Amino acid sequence: MANDGPSSELQPEPSSPSTADVQPAPFSDAAPAESADTDVPPSPQAPEPDADSVLSAEKKPKKRRGAIVAIVLLALAFLVAITLFVFSSIRLEQALDIVELRDQKINEQSELIDEKQTFGLAMDNLMAVVAEYEGVRVGGLVHLERYEGWAQQTWKDRWDAQEVREDTIRVEETSMALDEALAAAKVNASTNTTGTTMEAVTDSLGMGFANSALDDADTLCGQDVAGCVTSDDPYTAHYDAESDKRPYMNKWLRTGLAHHEYAHVLQFTNPEATEKAVGTFTASATADAPDYEIMADCFALTFLDGWEIEQTVWVSAYEYWEITGYGYTCNASQKQIIRDWYAAIAFIPRTVTQ
Numbered sequence: 001m002a003n004d005g006p007s008s009e010l011q012p013e014p015s016s017p018s019t020a021d022v023q024p025a026p027f028s029d030a031a032p033a034e035s036a037d038t039d040v041p042p043s044p045q046a047p048e049p050d051a052d053s054v055l056s057a058e059k060k061p062k063k064r065r066g067a068i069v070a071i072v073l074l075a076l077a078f079l080v081a082i083t084l085f086v087f088s089s090i091r092l093e094q095a096l097d098i099v100e101l102r103d104q105k106i107n108e109q110s111e112l113i114d115e116k117q118t119f120g121l122a123m124d125n126l127m128a129v130v131a132e133y134e135g136v137r138v139g140g141l142v143h144l145e146r147y148e149g150w151a152q153q154t155w156k157d158r159w160d161a162q163e164v165r166e167d168t169i170r171v172e173e174t175s176m177a178l179d180e181a182l183a184a185a186k187v188n189a190s191t192n193t194t195g196t197t198m199e200a201v202t203d204s205l206g207m208g209f210a211n212s213a214l215d216d217a218d219t220l221c222g223q224d225v226a227g228c229v230t231s232d233d234p235y236t237a238h239y240d241a242e243s244d245k246r247p248y249m250n251k252w253l254r255t256g257l258a259h260h261e262y263a264h265v266l267q268f269t270n271p272e273a274t275e276k277a278v279g280t281f282t283a284s285a286t287a288d289a290p291d292y293e294i295m296a297d298c299f300a301l302t303f304l305d306g307w308e309i310e311q312t313v314w315v316s317a318y319e320y321w322e323i324t325g326y327g328y329t330c331n332a333s334q335k336q337i338i339r340d341w342y343a344a345i346a347f348i349p350r351t352v353t354q
């Protein structure tokens with residue numbers, strides 16, 4: 001057996017292969033047996049697998065993890081995108097609301113400015129119409145204090161377009177009414193529907209704003225009169241048709257009568273100024289000659305040169321009438337009161353502050 005020696009000892013025994021036997025020797029150049037890759041797990045001392053097998057072995061779990069991470073990231077990105085989209089939509093909607101609100105406010109402001117300008121123009125137009133009433137003494141036609149109150153009211157209403165619009169309508173309607181009254185006065189002043197001297201005088205004195213009627217003044221005023229004015233219609237002088245036919249009636253008497261009746265129109269339509277003036281006549285008044293009547297007579301005596309309270313009218317060579325009116329002839333100071341009163345009631349336009 002010694003011949004078999006060491007060489008034989010180095011040979012693996014073919015009859016008893018073992019796991020250890022198929023392992024290459026640590027310093028052997030021999031390639032590992034193919035069986036090593038099969039069922040037997042590599043021992044700690046097993047040789048390193050080749051590079052390809054390492055890569056392929058490690059790539060598989062990394063790919064799955066990578067895919068999961070990618071999916072999660074994509075999902076997160078998607079969620080972020082959705083969230084951003086939702087927030088963006090909400091913010092866009094809010095922005096649109098703000099823009100809409102701003103546009104609405106701009107429109108409202110614009111509308112308000114338009115309404116205020118329209119009101120200003122309406123007031124300017126009203127003042128232009130009012131100016132045409134300068135010198136008119138028949139009262140109660142123009143109400144400057146009222147218009148000033150409207151302007152102040154509109155100043156309070158200045159933030160409310162609807163209120164300003166309504167204020168404007170009121171001003172425009174007033175302008176129209178004053179315009180119509182002016183036009184009617186012009187027609188009235190240039191026509192004589194009764195065909196009487198009284199109307200001609202009344203039209204002239206009243207600039208067309210005082211009317212004349214030839215009717216049954218006796219019945220209307222409840223007494224025998226040549227003419228009268230009632231509080232129901234203070235703008236109309238009623239002349240008694242029957243009295244006008246009397247033989248003593250002449251142009252002079254009719255002119256005096258028209259002055260007297262026009263004074264009543266002024267008294268009725270300028271109550272405040274008249275209240276002060278009429279007091280001057282109270283001491284001279286009697287039951288048959290009330291203060292308002294002797295004041296009206298004084299008006300004729302003041303403004304109709306040559307007028308006298310007692311008139312003698314000859315109707316033929318041997319027949320005359322004594323016309324006495326209310327019988328009181330006013331003095332110089334009373335005539336001055338009449339002049340002052342007449343001057344004070346003349347309408348003077350003034351600017352209404354807006």
Ligand SMILES: [Zn+2]
Nearest residue numbers: 260264293296
């Ligand atoms: Zn009278």
